[in-house]
Amino acid sequence: MLKSKKIVVLGHFGVGKTSLIRRFVTDTFSDNYTVTIGVHITKKVVEISVDKTMSLILWDLEGTDDIASIRKAYLLGTHGAVFVFDISRPSTFQHLKEDLRIVTEQMPDIPLMVVGNKSDLAEESELKNRLQENSISVDFLTSAKMGTAVNELFLKLATLLSSDA
Amino acid sequence: MLREYQEQYANTNEQFVFVNKIGVVLESDNVLFKIAKDSSIFDFHLFFESLESLFDGNEEEETKFHCIHIYIDSDLYIVDILAVVKRAGVLLIIKNLTDHYNSYQTITQTRNESVIKTELTVLKNLELQERERFKNSFIQNFSHELRNPLMSIMAISELLADTKMSNEQLQMLKFLKESNMNLRLMLEDTLSIGMIDAGRLEIEKKLFGLQRFFEFIQFTYTAKAKNKGLKFVCSWDGKIPEFVEGDRLRLFQIVTNLLDNALKYTEAGTITFEVQLNQKRANKASVQFRVTDTGLGISLENKEAIFESFFREDASENIKGTGLGLTIAKRLLELMGSKIQLTSELGKGSDFYFDVLFKYPLLSSIEAIPRKNSQEAFIGSLGKEQRKFKILLVEDDEYVQTTLFKILLNTNRFKIDLAYDGALVFQEVVSNNYDLILMDANLPNVDGIQITKLIRDFPFKNIKDIPIIGITANAYQENIDQCLNAGMRKVLIKPFEKEELLKAIAKALK
The missing domain is CATH 1.10.287 (Helix Hairpins)
Incomplete structure (x- = not known):
């Protein structure tokens, strides 16, 4: 039986969580910003290796500027998490350390990917400086718009979950 | 069993589903969705697939999920789901709140868009700043x-x-x-x-001779126009007060920018500079300045654009300059509370005009205004005795030092000592009786402003009162003010002319 894993994608509003999932699942992108309320759930089967697949159930959570206010029920039974911020809006990563502390406190012992999205909005060197200035280390710099590093992100997470299983 | 639970929680927008501990549907009232008996609830929707871990919870344990989006046959339901663990399985109560959540979505969309827009505007402004x-x-x-x-x-x-x-x-x-x-x-x-642009330019209000200002313009531009084979007509209203309070330098900059522009773009005909009195009231006079030419003219679509930095109506390489003249004239007039006006016709010429409101003083208060003297007269004013004045020149730039040195020596009225380093100046001042110090404001180690303050604080009168003339390449007003506040008598901005230097020295030595 194909093993399913629940992944929550969370972060402040407008950082591109829905766009990342849409790019990963349907390989499409829209410039129109439609706010997500509550949760949207989608699924994608990924091939981890030649004879190994995994079904990722992606919970696209409503963005909030207060990570502590995320409803606990959404996080129940989560296998992996993706925390997304917008590299072009400092308000979404100004309190990143505190945000991540809250997330890991609520979901201990699960793989967590920290993702700076909208990487297409800055030059690579400028981006690195910006992250360095804010003492931020990220797992992936993605661009849902351009498709940069999106598949790699979810594949990496799936691989981690596979080795955890 | 289901009826019992329905009685407890019944609502027309709610669907009750009871599943066993491995997710098989035992009963469903199908109020909202058709969920077949004996099917797996995990297959009904992805949401339930992630609920497996709840099924082993304690009896009567409740977990509520808000705002879950469920698509059934392409219809969207936004529901709250309450999962209650019972002895024989799990009761799922699904409440349809689509309308409610759609309203919430609209409000949230507006709010989030507004917050993001504000954030981006602030960031953009910071970037521009x-x-x-x-x-x-x-x-x-x-x-x-x-x-x-x-x-x-x-x-x-x-x-x-x-x-x-x-x-x-x-x-x-x-x-x-x-x-x-x-x-x-x-x-x-x-x-x-x-x-x-930096908001660092302030308009001065000092008394100056407007009449002499016109004479100077007339003299200069008659020659300039003649050089280009043009006629220069300059006229001013005799009722305009001879002396007014204002910023002579900035007015000069505005007028000469307009006149230079007229000269640049006129190949034949006449340049006119005309000044009229609009009105005099109490001790205020409104004066209109007008510069007219018979040059290229400005097309209607470019009437605004010509006041933008680096814009040119004629982009040919023959026209020299920075392309900043009209921008400066416009911005300076704005600082003076005025506005530049333009009427123009392509191929026929342009007419720029503006009004300036001047305060003017009573006649008795203008006696003190110094008349312009020649360089010789200034040097002569140093006194009949031909003693040489002792000057300390403090300047670290070798070229400026050499130049000033030569200018001063050529007058045959000065003995010059040189100092390169701010730290050594004080020693020189104490061991010599200088009549004057020419001090560069920016020096290595201790700058000229600090040295000036030290000299002014010295207990002996012969040292603390030595006139100091500052020299600076930093033309910003705050720098000049710093120099003057430190105790410099006058500040000369590089590059300055020989006459300006000698005039300042003569005045300081009087």
Whole structure:
């Protein structure tokens, strides 16, 4: 039986969580910003290796500027998490350390990917400086718009979950 | 069993589903969705697939999920789901709140868009401010660095003019001086626009002779127009007060920018400078300045654009300059509370005009205004006794130092000592009786402003009262104020002319 894993994608509003999932699942992108309320759930089967697949159930959570206010029920039974911020809006990563502390406190012992999205909005060197200035280390710099590093992100997470299983 | 639970929680928008501990549907009232008996709830929707871990919870344990989006046959339901663990399985109560959540979505969409837009606007403004700061600091540094060499070129050209030269050499020197003057004007333009942009330019209100201002314009531009084969007509209303309070330098900059522009774009005909009194009331006079030409003219679509920095109606390479003149004139007039007006017709010429409101004083208060004297008269004013005045020249730039040294020695009225380093100046001042100090404001180790303060605080009168004339390449008003507040009598901005230097020295030595 194909093993399913629940992944929550969370972060402040407008950082591109829905766009990342849409790019990963349907390989499409829209410039129109439609706010997500509550949760949207989608699924994608990924091939981890030649004879190994995994079904990722992606919970696209409503963005909030207060990570502590995320409803606990959404996080129940989560296998992996993706925390997304917008590299072009400092308000979404100004309190990143505190945000991540809250997330890991609520979901201990699960793989967590920290993702700076909208990487297409800055030059690579400028981006690195910006992250360095804010003492931020990220797992992936993605661009849902351009498709940069999106598949790699979810594949990496799936691989981690596979080795955890 | 289901009926029992329905009685407990019944609602027309709610669906009750009871599943066993492995997710098989035992009963469903199908109020909202058709969920077949004996099917797996995990197959009904992805949401339930992630609920497996809840099924082993304690009896009566409740977990509520808000705002879950469920698509059934392409219809969207936004529901709250309450999962209650029971002894024999799990009760799922699904409440349809689609309308409620759609309203919430609209409100949230508006709120989030507004917050993001505000954030991005703030960021954009910060970025623009940062660019503006960078630009102004670049202009400041750039003009500062240019002033020293330019000062040397100008002064050495003047010294060369006093030597024996062939006609050909004199001609070349004339071109050199003209080029220097153009370079200086361009530098002033660039600096002015930087200062205006940075909000660091303040309009002065000092008494000056408007009549003499007109005479100077008339003299200068008659010659300039003649050189280009043009006629220059200059006229002013005799009722305009002779002396007014205002910023002579900035008014001069506005008028000369307009006149230079007229000269640049006129190949034949007349340039007119006309000044009219609009009205006099109490001690205020409104004066209209008008510059008219018979040049290229400005097309209707470019009437606004010509006041933008670096814009040119005619982009041909023959037209020289920075393209900042009209921008500066417009911005300076705005600082004076006025506005530049333009009427123009392509191919026929342009007419620029503006009004300036001046305060003017009673006649008795203008006696003290000094009349312009020649350089010789100033040197002569140093006194009949031909003693040589002792000057300490404190300047670290070798070229400026040499230039000033030569200018001063050529007058045969000064003995000059040199100092390069701020830290050594004080020692020199204490061991010598100087009549005057020429002090560069920016020196290594201890700057000129600090040294001036130290000298002014010295207990002995012969030292603390030595007149100090500051020299600086930093033309910003705050820098000049710092120098004056420290105790300098006068500050000369590089590049300055020989006459300006000698005049300042003569005044300080009086």
